[in-house]
Amino acid sequence: xxxxxxxxxxxxxxxxxxxxxxxxxxxxxxxxxxxxxxxxxxxxxxxxxxxxxxxxxxxxxxxxxxxxxxxxxxxxxxxxxxxxxxxxxxxxxxxxxxxxxxxxxxxxxxxxxxxxxxxxxxxxxxxxxxxxxxxxxxxxxxxxxxxxxxxxxxxxxxxxxxxxxxxxxxxxxxxxxxxxxxxxxxxxxxxxxxxxxxxxxxxxxxxxxxxxxxxxxxxxxxxxxxxxxxxxxxxxxxxxxxxxxxxxxxxxxxxxxxxxxxxxxxxxxxxxxxxxxxxxxxxxxxxxxxxxxxxxxxxxxxxxxxxxxxxxxxxxxxxxxxxxxxxxxxxxxxxxxxxxxxxxxxxxxxxxxxxxxxxxxxxxxxxxxxxxxxxxxxxxxxxxxxxxxxxxxxxxxxxxxxxxxxxxxxxxxxxxxxxxxxxxxxxxxxxxxxxxxxxxxxxxxxx
Amino acid sequence: xxxxxxxxxxxxxxxxxxxxxxxxxxxxxxxxxxxxxxxxxxxxxxxxxxxxxxxxxxxxxxxxxxxxxxxxxxxxxxxxxxxxxxxxxxxxxxxxxxxxxxxxxxxxxxxxxxxxxxxxxxxxxxxxxxxxxxxxxxxxxxxxxxxxxxxxxxxxxxxxxxxxxxxxxxxxxxxxxxxxxxxxxxxxxxxxxxxxxxxxxxxxxxxxxxxxxxxxxxxxxxxxxxxxxxxxxxxxxxxxxxxxxxxxxxxxxxxxxxxxxxxxxxxxxxxxxxxxxxxxxxxxxxxxxxxxxxxxxxxxxxxxxxxxxxxxxxx
Numbered sequence: 001x002x003x004x005x006x007x008x009x010x011x012x013x014x015x016x017x018x019x020x021x022x023x024x025x026x027x028x029x030x031x032x033x034x035x036x037x038x039x040x041x042x043x044x045x046x047x048x049x050x051x052x053x054x055x056x057x058x059x060x061x062x063x064x065x066x067x068x069x070x071x072x073x074x075x076x077x078x079x080x081x082x083x084x085x086x087x088x089x090x091x092x093x094x095x096x097x098x099x100x101x102x103x104x105x106x107x108x109x110x111x112x113x114x115x116x117x118x119x120x121x122x123x124x125x126x127x128x129x130x131x132x133x134x135x136x137x138x139x140x141x142x143x144x145x146x147x148x149x150x151x152x153x154x155x156x157x158x159x160x161x162x163x164x165x166x167x168x169x170x171x172x173x174x175x176x177x178x179x180x181x182x183x184x185x186x187x188x189x190x191x192x193x194x195x196x197x198x199x200x201x202x203x204x205x206x207x208x209x210x211x212x213x214x215x216x217x218x219x220x221x222x223x224x225x226x227x228x229x230x231x232x233x234x235x236x237x238x239x240x241x242x243x244x245x246x247x248x249x250x251x252x253x254x255x256x257x258x259x260x261x262x263x264x265x266x267x268x269x270x271x272x273x274x275x276x277x278x279x280x281x282x283x284x285x286x287x288x289x290x291x292x293x294x295x296x297x298x299x300x301x302x303x304x305x306x307x308x309x310x311x312x313x314x315x316x317x318x319x320x321x322x323x324x325x326x327x328x329x330x331x332x333x334x335x336x337x338x339x340x341x342x343x344x345x346x347x348x349x350x351x352x353x354x355x356x357x358x359x360x361x362x363x364x365x366x367x368x369x370x371x372x373x374x375x376x377x378x379x380x381x382x383x384x385x386x387x388x389x390x391x392x393x394x395x396x397x398x399x400x401x402x403x404x405x406x407x408x409x410x411x412x413x414x415x416x417x418x419x420x421x422x423x424x425x426x427x428x429x430x431x432x433x434x435x436x437x438x439x440x441x442x443x444x445x446x447x
Numbered sequence: 448x449x450x451x452x453x454x455x456x457x458x459x460x461x462x463x464x465x466x467x468x469x470x471x472x473x474x475x476x477x478x479x480x481x482x483x484x485x486x487x488x489x490x491x492x493x494x495x496x497x498x499x500x501x502x503x504x505x506x507x508x509x510x511x512x513x514x515x516x517x518x519x520x521x522x523x524x525x526x527x528x529x530x531x532x533x534x535x536x537x538x539x540x541x542x543x544x545x546x547x548x549x550x551x552x553x554x555x556x557x558x559x560x561x562x563x564x565x566x567x568x569x570x571x572x573x574x575x576x577x578x579x580x581x582x583x584x585x586x587x588x589x590x591x592x593x594x595x596x597x598x599x600x601x602x603x604x605x606x607x608x609x610x611x612x613x614x615x616x617x618x619x620x621x622x623x624x625x626x627x628x629x630x631x632x633x634x635x636x637x638x639x640x641x642x643x644x645x646x647x648x649x650x651x652x653x654x655x656x657x658x659x660x661x662x663x664x665x666x667x668x669x670x671x672x673x674x675x676x677x678x679x680x681x682x683x684x685x686x687x688x689x690x691x692x693x694x695x696x697x698x699x700x701x702x703x704x705x706x707x708x709x710x711x712x713x714x715x716x717x718x719x720x721x722x723x724x725x726x727x728x729x730x731x732x733x734x735x736x737x738x739x740x741x742x743x744x745x746x747x748x749x750x751x752x753x754x755x756x757x758x759x760x761x762x
Contacts, residue, residue: 013755016462018460018462019460170460247755247756257755257756258756259756259757259758260754260755260756260757260758261756262756329451330452331451331452331453332452332453332454332455332459333452334459338457338458338459338460339457339458339459339460340457340458341457341459342457343452343453343454343455343456343457343459344452344454345452345454346452361459366453366459368455368459368461369461369465372466372519372522372563373519373561373562373563373564373565374564375466375469375524375563375564375698375699376564376698376699376703377469377698377703378698378703378704379464381703381704381752385755386754386755386756387752387753387754387755388754388755389703389704389751389752391703408751409754409757412754412755412756412757415457417457417458420457420458420461421458421460421461421462422462422464423461424462424464424465424466424468424469425465425466425564426461426465428455428456430456430457430458431455431456434456
């Protein structure tokens with residue numbers, strides 16, 4: 001069947017007009033010099049944690065593999081600096097759980113491991129193995145090992161690649177800057193995946209509030225030599241949260257609705273973050289695994305908001321210092337955007353592979369009003385991209401009604417936060433729904 | 448620093464819309480109708496409005512205090528109830544009746560069921576119905592428009608719907624007069640122009656969805672057309688616009704689902720016309736809304752939207 005290109009995005013339900021606050025979109029990324037120490041946790045991805053393959057006292061080089069796992073869903077971890085392993089200790093991850101971490105004192109030299117060379121690719125399996133060895137995880141924030149996505153099961157037929165450049169979270173501009181500063185790599189990565197999976201259609205989805213990204217990428221995508229059949233096209237999307245959420249994005253781009261509990265592959269789509277794709281292109285060229293990351297540093301407590309390319313494992317406090325420090329006492333520090341990001345307990349946590357932003361809020365921005373009674377205005381229902389009834393889920397959750405939670409499809413919630421953002425009573429709807437999901441999981445009914 | 452950071456669940460920003468701002472918008476939307484009522488019915492209208500608001504706010508304050516709950520008068524919902532209650536009585540009523548109505552609306556209908564968002568019927572409308580049953584003659588004695596300018600004696604007249612129902616003596620006002628509010632009736636219901644302006648304001652400010660008012664008024668129009676009645680009079684002569692724009696859209700007592708809103712509004716339209724055509728009362732707006740209020744939980748249950756990606760086939 002001939003696939004067509006939509007002229008405008010398909011209709012999606014709900015969403016919210018969140019403030020954009022893309023203060024850093026026009027500022028060139030800074031490159032951070034190696035910090036004195038990096039802390040590299042063994043869990044920076046969805047799936048099984050890695051086990052260290054280095055010991056305390058070992059010398060390591062940039063790009064050297066320092067941890068691995070034999071599990072199917074996992075991703076190896078590489079040293080982001082050159083130096084000496086000084087400790088292997090438990091550290092707290094952003095969500096509060098503990099994991100082992102390799103602590104490396106940097107020698108400041110950033111000596112690259114001699115093993116780093118471009119991978120030899122002769123087959124599709126070589127390509128997928130190379131992506132696995134690169135340690136790549138979904139860089140949009142989910143952290144799902146990238147090679148697993150590319151290893152399409154035989155019974156699934158992928159015809160469309162959707163490149164996610166929506167970046168709908170306020171403040172965050174890391175993907176935006178990637179597309180501008182590395183546009184060649186983005187397109188080159190797209191062509192590589194197009195050829196690997198023999199795709200019929202590639203849509204590069206960009207929210208229309210980033211006209212410069214649309215312009216730059218369109219210019220390169222419009223290339224008769226590299227894309228003779230013109231199947232790679234830039235697709236402007238409505239600038240409405242949560243446009244970048246996988247299910248919403250697939251619907252807007254293809255009008256296909258991913259069934260509950262299923263993946264984009266079940267409707268013939270592969271969704272990849274733009275930075276992940278650019279990384280693949282660079283990896284094929286250089287063989288340098290995932291050891292650095294561009295993160296947006298912003299928020300009312302930050303003196304000089306900017307994107308910074310940092311070695312993975314760099315402590316947040318070191319990055320903030322590099323940018324000139326705080327301009328006000330931070331009262332809330334977020335890993336990720338303000339809609340879905342995690343509030344951290346300290347700025348001593350390290351940047352992980354899938355991080356795309358660190359926000360520090362001053363007292364004024366961090367303050368949230370106390371919740372008042374639900375007035376049944378229905379704004380949560382109108383806004384829910386998954387067509388759920390958040391206020392009802394909150395009630396079920398509070399009364400521990402597991403049957404009710406299942407009946408009202410609590411597990412379909414993706415925790416995008418639109419309901420709580422819209423709520424005039426300031427109710428912590430997402431928090432209650434998370435608790436509700438926990439109840440359902442604990443009861444064994446994984447619906 | 449570690450013990451000074453706020454750690455809370457996402458999202459970490461809010462839209463800025465609050466209950467108080469929503470109620471303030473409703474109050475702003477009601478102001479044109481309030482001004483119209485003072486022009487048409489004189490300074491007594493202003494007194495009734497003031498007494499009604501004071502009664503509702505004081506009832507809310509005292510009730511919360513007695514129940515040892517946090518004070519909620521600052522959300523302004525009691526002010527809205529007070530305004531709507533005043534809009535639902537004739538100008539000639541004894542102000543003490545209005546005070547009683549405010550206590551019924553806030554204490555009995557709203558607070559005893561848990562306060563804002565928890566009442567299952569509209570407080571102002573329920574209070575109006577209780578006042579109509581308790582003080583039937585005062586609640587159905589209508590002063591003629593601009594009676595206060597007439598020095599001789601208080602002129603009373605029949606309401607347009609009363610004329611339609613019983614053929615009571617009185618002349619039917621012309622359509623232009625009905626549109627601008629120069630007719631007998633409850634304080635806030637007469638000026639269609641002001642009510643529509645308020646409704647547009649609420650839709651533009653996204654406080655209400657136009658679904659309920661349009662479906663409600665539309666249903667009344669279609670039925671009266673089929674029944675061979677005068678469509679314009681059915682829409683303008685009673686409390687339909689006040690009810691459809693400001694009472695039927697009450698968040699707490701209307702469905703939150705889109706399809707539910709349609710069913711609810713069409714149902715209210717049908718009941719309104721059934722009462723007007725076959726009931727012994729000239730007007731049916733209050734009862735129709737209250738009856739549909741009671742059905743809201745069932746309507747919501749039956750109109751739950753299908754979750755994203757859920758199987759569309761019915762079992």
